[in-house]
Amino acid sequence: EVDITGATEPFVKHSYLVKEASDLPRIFKEAFYIAASGRPGPVLIDIPLDVQEEKVFFSYPETVSIRGYCPTFHGHPGQLKRAIRRLQMAERPLVCVGGGVLAAGAEKELRQFIEKARIPLVHTFMGIGAFPTESPYSLGMIGSHGHYAANRAVSKADVVLFIGARIADRATGGNPHFAKNADIIHVDIDPAEIGKNIGALIPVVGDAKEVLRIFAEKTNPLQIEEWQVKCKEWKEKTPYPEPTESKINPKYAIRRLSKILDSDAVVVADVGQNQMWAARHFEIKGERKFFSSGGLGTMGYSLPAAIGTKIGAPEKNVVAVVGDGGFQMSLPELGTLQQTKVKLIILLFNNQRLGMVREIQDRRYQAPFGVYLDKNPDFIKLAEAYGLAGRQVSTYEELEETFIEALDSKTTFLIECIVDEKESTL
Structure with missing residues (x-):
């Protein structure tokens, strides 16, 4: 017998x-309570066969009490006062939000706090969707694949308030001098995350929604006009992706898709270059959502995740963004689409490579690669074999037309964009 509980312990x-x-x-x-409270996470229930065959009188408990498990929801009043006081004294303050803000459902409180205090904001990869990108306070994503303005602001800030962020190596870009000039205020519901990757001057253990509510209530507008102007200058240095002369620029394609989609659309990104193209260029506004597998590297994630998203929110337009490598790792899900009659838009970037791996190998080794996909199948014919619609595009006129056609389609629509095999991630 495999030790299932032991094997899954790290996850x-x-x-x-x-x-x-x-x-x-x-x-x-207890399992549902543990999974949903504190820092959310999966709970495994292993039921052996002999237990499965037993008869039991089932009476669901109304309350739950678990000795030793008592998540802290309300931040310590003293620490909250210290945090607010340090923010008010800052000359170059910055807020950095992670996935914990989304898990807490604290988007509204975050926006109220930022717009009242007028503090520039950056986000981690997992924090995409917590704050609208169109806001003048939004500087974008930090990290090795982040935006110039966001990384620049972190390096120059004198106070950084992290909320619901682990600050792992993907967020720091492996930079040993990350936020070296700043006093760190770290808010997280999981005390184990505070101080684990970066030291905190002021730790605050508590639920992001509750803590942000207090910040929004107690913080006064900061007089940091010079810092705001500097952040705006950095933001304006971020180039807007332009159409290329040959093949499709995937960054521009994501931008165009953002302009066409409605304000409650959902984008589900796969793994690789396509993930970063979507993360950097899909605009968050209204009720839009962005889903991904984070840093797990689970190629093939986007298609089944998009199906689940559409089943859970059938009224929304759901777009799966995927590369040609990841798409071939979940091809059987085309059968699921036909079986369930779920309607998606699949935006497939075909560069005949595992693009991010190719890019890293090219930069570090300059040697022959093992990540070429020159013998890809005809993806449009594959979609049609499952009774789905599709179209390959290689010009920008076709791209615009096909986006509209896909939105109007009654069935799942595959848009295959032909991309240059040397297209960069950034």
């Missing part, structure tokens, strides 16, 4: 090995 928040069927009602109640 789950908690696990149960059920020994008595009579414990199942309590375990179900």
